[in-house]
Amino acid sequence: MALQHVKDDRWRVRVYVGTDPVTGKQRVASRSFRATGPRDAAKHAAEVETALRRHLNETAVDHSTIAGLLDDWMAVKRRKLSPTTIYGYELRVAKIVAQFGRMPAEQLTGRQIDDWYGKLLAKGTSDAEVVAIHRVLRAA
Secondary structure (H helix, E strand, O other): OEEEEEEOOEEEEEEEEEEOOOOOOEEEEEEEEEOOOHHHHHHHHHHHHHHHHHHHHHHOOOOOEHHHHHHHHHHHHHHHOOHHHHHHHHHHHHHHHHHHOOOEHHHOOHHHHHHHHHHHHHOOOOHHHHHHHHHHHHHO
16 A cells, blocks of 8 residues: 555555556556545545455456456457447446356356347347347457
């Protein structure tokens, strides 16, 4: 953890959370807060660090799940594609993760995917959007 004085009564806590497996870069999470001085900042920093680490543990992606697979795939795509394309992919990835995110990748069956596509169509999702979602899932 690193405590940094930003300006006036603003402070920042940075937590180093390991290395990104895709890029190899150090991953850092940070949160800013207000404090009246160095002692007050040090006191609040411990609380902020605990909350930040708790949040990181709750949102950690298991890379053997569908969400992890899609997360890894998007990390590669973000380096190569335009922001507009990435935006479209992220919308479709969010739909896939909402449906299958925590499921281990090896347990996902074609039948489950087909049933989900049927539900999407029944809810009014266009055929073109279902095909686009399928392309993202297939590519990942």
